[in-house]
Amino acid sequence: MDGPTGYVQGLIDGLCELSLRDPLTGLANRRHFRTVLERELDRVTRSGEAALLLMLDIDHFKSVNDVYGHSAGDRVLQAVARTLASCVRPMDTLARYGGEEFAVVLPACQAAFGRVVAERIRRAVASTSIEVAPQTQIQVTVSVGGAFALQWIRSTTMLWIDRADQQLYLAKSSGRNCVQIEEQPDSTVSAEEKSLLFGPMYSPSGWGELPPPSDTGVN
Numbered sequence: 001m002d003g004p005t006g007y008v009q010g011l012i013d014g015l016c017e018l019s020l021r022d023p024l025t026g027l028a029n030r031r032h033f034r035t036v037l038e039r040e041l042d043r044v045t046r047s048g049e050a051a052l053l054l055m056l057d058i059d060h061f062k063s064v065n066d067v068y069g070h071s072a073g074d075r076v077l078q079a080v081a082r083t084l085a086s087c088v089r090p091m092d093t094l095a096r097y098g099g100e101e102f103a104v105v106l107p108a109c110q111a112a113f114g115r116v117v118a119e120r121i122r123r124a125v126a127s128t129s130i131e132v133a134p135q136t137q138i139q140v141t142v143s144v145g146g147a148f149a150l151q152w153i154r155s156t157t158m159l160w161i162d163r164a165d166q167q168l169y170l171a172k173s174s175g176r177n178c179v180q181i182e183e184q185p186d187s188t189v190s191a192e193e194k195s196l197l198f199g200p201m202y203s204p205s206g207w208g209e210l211p212p213p214s215d216t217g218v219n
């Protein structure tokens with residue numbers, strides 16, 4: 001698309017992209033994160049696949065601002081965002097959730113893998129030197145809390161975030177620079193119960209055949 005129409009379309013695409021990103025770190029912003037989380041929750045509810053949400057918070061970040069200044073704090077946020085990006089898969093979504101809090105949505109993530117990723121993130125952040133001023137390098141740590149989506153149960157993104165936040169709180173209160181992930185609840189829902197939950201069209205391998213067209217005359 002060339003000419004004025006292409007130019008306007010380019011502007012619209014650019015603005016749409018900007019509206020999804022946090023300007024400081026380039027990660028997904030909170031609004032986009034909520035959309036991704038909503039989509040993931042829908043997928044998990046339908047497929048029963050495991051998905052993990054990690055909430056991360058930089059430890060004692062206030063003192064970075066207090067000692068080195070706000071723009072040094074901003075540099076730390078950008079460096080942590082880059083480190084996070086180096087630790088996750090392209091299919092995962094990284095977001096800046098709030099001031100110094102980040103979130104990671106990991107679809108198709110089994111329990112053992114989730115712990116490995118969370119620990120990898122924690123170690124990578126702790127071992128990254130960040131230049132906050134000429135010839136001044138510092139290191140920061142993160143506390144990480146995680147919760148798996150409830151499989152086969154219709155929940156809400158707010159409840160999922162709350163569960164991950166509770167784990168983050170535990171990580172903070174048990175000394176910081178550590179990972180706390182909620183035990184993945186075993187799905188005790190039987191195939192019969194699943195069909196009660198999702199209707200008779202559900203079969204263990206997914207959704208069964210559509211029923212034959214009804215003869216009610218409705219097209």
Ligand SMILES: Nc1nc2c(ncn2[C@@H]2O[C@H](COP(=O)(O)OP(=O)(O)OP(=O)(O)O)[C@@H](O)[C@H]2O)c(=O)[nH]1
Nearest residue numbers: 057058059060061062063065070071073074099100
């Ligand atoms: N530089 C910078 N600072 C920010 C930004 N957003 C929030 N902050 C600061 O982040 C700090 C958060 O401090 P607290 O909530 O007390 O947490 P903390 O010092 O990290 O302590 P713990 O989380 O308990 O380990 C505050 O000083 C905020 O001003 C930002 O965009 N840039």
